Amino acid sequence: MSPTIPANDLSRAIKKMRPQLDAAVARVLDRGYFILGPEVKAFEQAFAAYLGVNYLIGVGNGTDAIQIALMALGIGEGDEVICPALTAAPTALAIMAAGATPVFADIDAQTYTLDPRKLDACLSDSTRAILPVHLYGLPADIPAIQAFADQHDLVVIEDAAQGHGAMIGDQKVGSLTPIATFSFYPTKNLGALGDGGAVAVQEDGLAERVRQIHDLGQTGRYEHSVVGINSRLDEIQAAMLQVQLECLDAHNDARRERALWYDELLRSVPDLTLPVEPEDFHHIYHLYVVRHPHRDRLRAHLKQYGIGTDVHYPKPLQDQPVFADARVAEGGTPEADRAVQEIISLPMYPGLTQQEAETVASAIRSF
Numbered sequence: 001m002s003p004t005i006p007a008n009d010l011s012r013a014i015k016k017m018r019p020q021l022d023a024a025v026a027r028v029l030d031r032g033y034f035i036l037g038p039e040v041k042a043f044e045q046a047f048a049a050y051l052g053v054n055y056l057i058g059v060g061n062g063t064d065a066i067q068i069a070l071m072a073l074g075i076g077e078g079d080e081v082i083c084p085a086l087t088a089a090p091t092a093l094a095i096m097a098a099g100a101t102p103v104f105a106d107i108d109a110q111t112y113t114l115d116p117r118k119l120d121a122c123l124s125d126s127t128r129a130i131l132p133v134h135l136y137g138l139p140a141d142i143p144a145i146q147a148f149a150d151q152h153d154l155v156v157i158e159d160a161a162q163g164h165g166a167m168i169g170d171q172k173v174g175s176l177t178p179i180a181t182f183s184f185y186p187t188k189n190l191g192a193l194g195d196g197g198a199v200a201v202q203e204d205g206l207a208e209r210v211r212q213i214h215d216l217g218q219t220g221r222y223e224h225s226v227v228g229i230n231s232r233l234d235e236i237q238a239a240m241l242q243v244q245l246e247c248l249d250a251h252n253d254a255r256r257e258r259a260l261w262y263d264e265l266l267r268s269v270p271d272l273t274l275p276v277e278p279e280d281f282h283h284i285y286h287l288y289v290v291r292h293p294h295r296d297r298l299r300a301h302l303k304q305y306g307i308g309t310d311v312h313y314p315k316p317l318q319d320q321p322v323f324a325d326a327r328v329a330e331g332g333t334p335e336a337d338r339a340v341q342e343i344i345s346l347p348m349y350p351g352l353t354q355q356e357a358e359t360v361a362s363a364i365r366s367f
């Protein structure tokens, strides 16, 4: 039986946008132009303006976006890139796809994002970059990470796949570092209706390299001068994303409202730890993740009440077989190791009703 309150439900938001989405598809079909055309250009300009960056380049997905950013920076074979142990696997798969080695750093126990105080334990002579993740929609502590990077001559690349519209102060994530990456996987806060991604860049030389690499290394038509890949955002997805971008702030506000409902309903539940939002940090609640010492039993209990939940993510990445050869911070990642045993993602999406949030909360209270 599928849950009465699913962990996620895209159809609710899509239904509301249906007329605009239909019109956007029709516009592309009527034009008959499907790769690197006016829709991609229009979306790139609109999202660059939204973020406050100079350049945005649409690519095939968020994993490619990271690989392309690393390639454009000249990071590859023999280089190490530090990323958090608690993140989606593609963060580190993309580092390997670029030919470099991931080094897994520990997280902060309260925010779940990369702990700048733990970066020292990850350094080696081969370290070139730090790839922090705005996990669950909360910005990583970029100012502290950038300060560390400056001391050690490293570049910082934001993995903003979960951070569309998140901010530190009044600055959007994706604009905080020289280069940043986004995913438009359908479940992200800004989602396509298929795969999509982007690289945000401040400096024109670097933007030019990203443009060349994402389109077969072409420096001119049929001129292939650098090693590139084929990873392009297509016209239909770019048209879908223009519609979705119009709704992004309203959807993020709706998620924040639902987070407030949960905060109030769950505040006094014993043993339950709620998400935090540090001062000046603007959380966009891609996920609403709580923590409980008996996580698996709590999940089973909620399932009985027809409430869908998920775990993001069940293992620190170094415990995934594919990353057996990666390096781990000296002293390991004790906070990430503990978190993966206790975290649980509650239903969170703009269409979740107040009554549903109350049902989830009372089911948790009855545990």
Ligand SMILES: *Cc1c(COP(=O)(O)O)cnc(C)c1O
Binding pocket: 061, 062, 063, 064, 087, 088, 090, 091, 133, 159, 161, 162, 183, 184, 185, 195, 196, 197
């Ligand atoms: C979704 C995601 C990615 C990968 O994006 P795709 O578009 O699925 O390739 C990378 N990093 C993080 C943190 C993600 O959540």
